[in-house]
Amino acid sequence: xxxxxxxxxxxxxxxxxxxxxxxxxxxxxxxxxxxxxxxxxxxxxxxxxxxxxxxxxxxxxxxxxxxxxxxxxxxxxxxxxxxxxxxxxxxxxxxxxxxx
Amino acid sequence: xxxxxxxxxxxxxxxxxxxxxxxxxxxxxxxxxxxxxxxxxxxxxxxxxxxxxxxxxxxxxxxxxxxxxxxxxxxxxxxxxxxxxxxxxxxxxxxxxxxxxxxxxxxxxxxxxxxxxxxxxxxxxxxxxxxxxxxxxxxxxxxxxxxxxxxxxxxxxxxxxxxxxxxxxxxxxxxxxxxxxxxxxxxxxxxxxxxxxxxxxxxxxxxxxxxxxxxxxxxxxxxxxxxxxxxxxxxxxxxxxxxxxxxxxxxxxxxxxxxxxxxxxxxxxxxxxxxxxxxxxxxxxxxxxxxxxxxxxxxxxxxxxxxxxxxxxxxxxxxxxxxxxxxxxxxxxxxxxxxxxxxxxxxxxxxxxxxxxxxxxxxxxxxxxxxxxxxxxxxxxxxxxxxxxxxxxxxxxxxxxxxxxxxxxxxxxxxxxxxxxxxxxxxxxxxxxxxxxxxxxxxxxxxxxxxxxxxxxxxxxxxxxxxxxxxxxxxxxxxxxxxxxxxxxxxxxx
Numbered sequence: 001x002x003x004x005x006x007x008x009x010x011x012x013x014x015x016x017x018x019x020x021x022x023x024x025x026x027x028x029x030x031x032x033x034x035x036x037x038x039x040x041x042x043x044x045x046x047x048x049x050x051x052x053x054x055x056x057x058x059x060x061x062x063x064x065x066x067x068x069x070x071x072x073x074x075x076x077x078x079x080x081x082x083x084x085x086x087x088x089x090x091x092x093x094x095x096x097x098x099x100x
Numbered sequence: 101x102x103x104x105x106x107x108x109x110x111x112x113x114x115x116x117x118x119x120x121x122x123x124x125x126x127x128x129x130x131x132x133x134x135x136x137x138x139x140x141x142x143x144x145x146x147x148x149x150x151x152x153x154x155x156x157x158x159x160x161x162x163x164x165x166x167x168x169x170x171x172x173x174x175x176x177x178x179x180x181x182x183x184x185x186x187x188x189x190x191x192x193x194x195x196x197x198x199x200x201x202x203x204x205x206x207x208x209x210x211x212x213x214x215x216x217x218x219x220x221x222x223x224x225x226x227x228x229x230x231x232x233x234x235x236x237x238x239x240x241x242x243x244x245x246x247x248x249x250x251x252x253x254x255x256x257x258x259x260x261x262x263x264x265x266x267x268x269x270x271x272x273x274x275x276x277x278x279x280x281x282x283x284x285x286x287x288x289x290x291x292x293x294x295x296x297x298x299x300x301x302x303x304x305x306x307x308x309x310x311x312x313x314x315x316x317x318x319x320x321x322x323x324x325x326x327x328x329x330x331x332x333x334x335x336x337x338x339x340x341x342x343x344x345x346x347x348x349x350x351x352x353x354x355x356x357x358x359x360x361x362x363x364x365x366x367x368x369x370x371x372x373x374x375x376x377x378x379x380x381x382x383x384x385x386x387x388x389x390x391x392x393x394x395x396x397x398x399x400x401x402x403x404x405x406x407x408x409x410x411x412x413x414x415x416x417x418x419x420x421x422x423x424x425x426x427x428x429x430x431x432x433x434x435x436x437x438x439x440x441x442x443x444x445x446x447x448x449x450x451x452x453x454x455x456x457x458x459x460x461x462x463x464x465x466x467x468x469x470x471x472x473x474x475x476x477x478x479x480x481x482x483x484x485x486x487x488x489x490x491x492x493x494x495x496x497x498x499x500x501x502x503x504x505x506x507x508x509x510x511x512x513x514x515x516x517x518x519x520x521x522x523x524x525x526x527x528x529x530x531x532x533x534x535x536x537x538x539x540x541x542x543x544x545x546x547x548x549x550x551x552x553x554x555x556x557x558x559x560x561x562x563x564x565x566x567x568x569x570x571x572x573x574x575x576x577x578x579x580x581x582x583x584x585x586x587x588x589x590x591x592x593x594x
Contacts (some may be wrong), residue, residue: 008467011449011557020421020466021428022459023447035460035521036467043477049484057489059312060298060538061342062563068338080201086430093430096195096442 008036103214104129105268105591109173109325112271116162116172123162123172125217126271127155130174133590134269139590140241142260142269144179146219147186152477154216158240171214172331176270178261179220180227181207182305182318182346186217190307191235192225194433194453204305205337206316213332216272222260225455226424227281227309230527232259234457242265242289242511244584247551252511255285258319262289265319267498273319273328278309279412280507283316286314287506287556290545290584291571292326293319297563298538299344300330302337310419311342313412313535314385318361323544323573327351330566346564354567355574364572365499369405370530372508378549379505386503386546386557389579390572397500400408402491408482408533413525414468414481415536420458421465427453460521464566489537501572503531506543506556530558540566544573554584 010029013036017024024032048092078091104126107115115121130149151174158172182188182200185364189195203211211217222240224232231253232240240259242252243266256264258275265273275282277295286293294317300318308314320327331351337343366387371380387397429435429449436449455460468477495502508529534541540563543556555578561569 012467013463015459016463016466016470016592018447020462020468021425021443021446021450022454022462023444023451032460032463036464038522039464040467043412043414043481046407046414046480046484049404049407051480051483051485051487054483054486056479057486058482060489060536060563061344065341066338077201081431083201084198086429086433086435093453095430096437096440096445098442 008033008040103591105133108321109271109328112173113171117167119162122157123158124152125215126172127151127174127218130218130270136590137243137267137269137588140243140263140267141238142222142240142254142263142267143187143219144191144222144237144260145187147217150186150358151216151218152538154211155551158214158216168212168214169328170210173215173271174218175210175215176218176221176261176264176273177207178223178258178274178276180276180307181274182221182307183207183217183220186220188220188307189221189236190226191237192454192458193236193250194427194435195448196236198432200305202305205302205335205339206306206333209332209335210274211583215332221264221273224257224259225458226420227257227276227278228309228420228457228461229256230280230284230524231512231514232256234455236455239514241514243588244290244511244553245587246513251514252553253288253514254430255511256302257281259285261319262286262291262293265289265291265321266586272325274316274333275319276306276314276316277535278296278313278416279535280528282319283531283541283556283558284507285418286319286478286543287545287554290582290586291319291321292323292542292544293317293328294542295534295540296330296334296566297344297540299342300334302335302343304337304339306432308423312419312421313416315535323355323570323577326542327355327570332550344564349565349567351567351570354571357571358393359390359571359575362395362501362568362571363398363499364390365398365400365495366393367400367402367405367495367500368506370504372529375505376509377550378547380510381558382547382555383503383505386576390503391578393575398496400499400502402495402533404484404488404491405533408488408536409525409529411484411488411536412528412532413464414477415485417461417465417591418468418478419465421462421469424458424462485536486502488533492533492537492539500561500568502560503572504558504560506530506558510549510551510553510555534560539563540569542569542573544576544580545582546576547582548584552584554582
C-alpha cells in the first residue's frame with residue numbers, strides 16, 4: 001500500500017474546509033495549502049515502515065468497552081442543558097431556518 | 101511563621117494540621133501571589149470568593165478533625181476542566197462565554213479531598229500548542245527569563261499551570277497531556293509534571309482534544325507532592341468508558357524502597373542530532389545517579405521512535421477534527437449569524453471562533469479522514485502506533501523504567517514566529533511516544549543549561565506501574581538536588 005502522493009492545492013483546501021464547516025478567506029487558502037503540504041510530506045516518512053499484517057491500534061485501554069444497565073440515571077435538567085444556548089425559545093435550541 | 105509560599109503542598113498540609121496557620125491565611129497568600137505575578141498571564145480567571153469560601157470550609161474540617169488529603173490547599177485549574185458555574189473557555193474565542201453546569205470528575209475529586217480552587221489557568225487553545233501562544237488570552241510567560249531579560253515560553257499546552265506552580269501563585273495545578281502538554285512545560289519551568297497511565301484520570305468534563313491520547317495529571321513543586329495530587333485526581337469513573345479500574349500501586353512504598361536493584365532502560369534512539377550539549381550531559385548524569393543508587397542500566401532499543409511524531413500528527417488532528425465538530429454555535433459557544441443558511445452559520449461561526457492553529461489541525465484531520473486518504477494516512481498511522489506500543493512492551497520485559505531527556509531544548513523565547521509548523525511540532529519528540537503507547541511519564545527538574553534555565557529528565561514506566569516511575573523520579577530528585585528558583589516568583593526572589 002503506498003500513499004497517493006498527495007499534493008494539496010487550493011481546490012482541495014476548499015473541499016476539506018467545506019467538510020470541516022470552516023469558511024476560509026480567499027487569501028488564506030494558498031498558505032494553508034502550503035502548510036498542509038509541508039506537514040503531509042513530513043508524514044510520508046511513515047511509508048518506510050512495513051505494516052503488513054499489523055493490526056491498527058485505536059485504543060490503548062486493553063479492556064473492552066463496559067456496558068451499563070439501560071436505565072435513567074440523570075435528566076430533568078432542561079434549564080442546565082439550555083443555559084449556554086446562543087439562542088433558545090420555548091425550551092428549544094433555535095437555528096436558522098432549514099426548510100422553506 | 102516562615103513565608104507560606106515557600107512550603108510544598110505536603111509541608112503546608114502538615115502546617116494546617118498542626119494549626120500553624122489556617123487555610124484562609126494560606127489561600128490569601130496565594131491570591132496575593134497571583135496578583136503579584138499577574139504579568140506572567142498564567143491565570144485567565146480568578147475565583148477569589150469561591151476560594152475563600154472553600155478555605156473557610158477547610159478550616160472547619162480541620163477543627164472538626166476530619167480533614168481530607170488535600171484539605172485547604174490552594175489549587176489552580178487548567179481552563180480545560182469544566183468547573184460548575186465558572187467560565188471554562190479552553191482558551192478559545194468560541195467558548196469565551198461558556199459556563200459549565202457541571203464539574204469535571206478530576207476537579208470533583210480534588211474538591212472532595214478538600215482542595216481550594218484559586219482560578220482557571222491559561223493554556224493553548226484547545227490544548228493545541230507547545231508554547232501557550234495559541235491561547236486567545238495571549239501566552240503565559242515563564243517565570244524564568246532569558247539572559248538579558250527576554251520573556252520565555254512557559255511551554256504548552258499547560259503553560260499557565262506550569263508557570264503558576266513555578267511562580268508560586270498556586271501550590272499545585274492540574275494539567276492535561278496529549279503529546280507532552282504536562283511534561284514539556286514542567287521541564288521548561290523547573291517543576292514536576294506527570295502524565296499518568298491512560299485511563300487513570302477520568303476524561304469526563306475535560307474539553308476533548310484527542311480522546312485516545314488525552315490524560316490529566318498533576319503539576320507540583322516536588323515528587324512527593326506529585327504523588328499526593330495524583331492519588332486524589334485518579335479514579336475509576338463510570339462516566340468515562342476508557343477509565344481504568346486497576347487499583348493504584350503503592351507509590352509511597354516504592355519511593356521509600358528506592359531504586360536499588362531496579363533495571364533502568366536507556367533508549368539509544370533518544371540520542372538526537374543537534375540536541376543541546378547540556379541536555380546530553382544531564383542525561384548522562386541521571387544515569388550515573390541511578391547507578392550510584394544501586395540501579396542497573398540497560399541499553400534498550402525503541403526502533404520506531406522516529407515515527408512517533410508523524411503518527412501523532414495524524415492521529416491527534418484526526419481525533420480533534422471529530423471532537424471539535426461539536427462547536428457549531430447551536431447548543432453552546434459563540435454563534436455568528438449573517439443571514440444565510442444553517443451551513444453558512446456553522447462556517448462563519450467556526451471560522452471566527454477557532455484560531456489559526458486549531459483550524460490547521462482540524463483541516464489536517466479532516467483531510468486524513470476523508471474518502472480516499474483514510475487508509476493511506478489514518479489507518480497507516482494506527483498501524484505504526486501499534487508498532488510503537490510493541491517497542492515499549494518489549495522494553496518493559498527487560499526493564500522497570502526508562503530514563504530520557506524531557507525536551508530537546510530549554511525554554512525558548514516567546515514570539516519567535518515559526519515559519520514551518522513542523523519545527524514547532526519537534527518539541528514533542530521525547531514526550532509523544534508515551535501518549536501513543538498509553539504509558540505513564542514524568543518530568544523531574546534535574547539541572548540547568550548554560551543560561552541557568554531549568555532542564556528536566558523524563559521517567560517512563562509500564563502501564564499502571566506508576567510506582568516504579570515515582571521511585572526513579574524520587575531518586576533523580578534527591579541526586580540532582582535541584583534548587584533553582586525563577587527570577588519572577590511571588591514572595592520575592594532577591
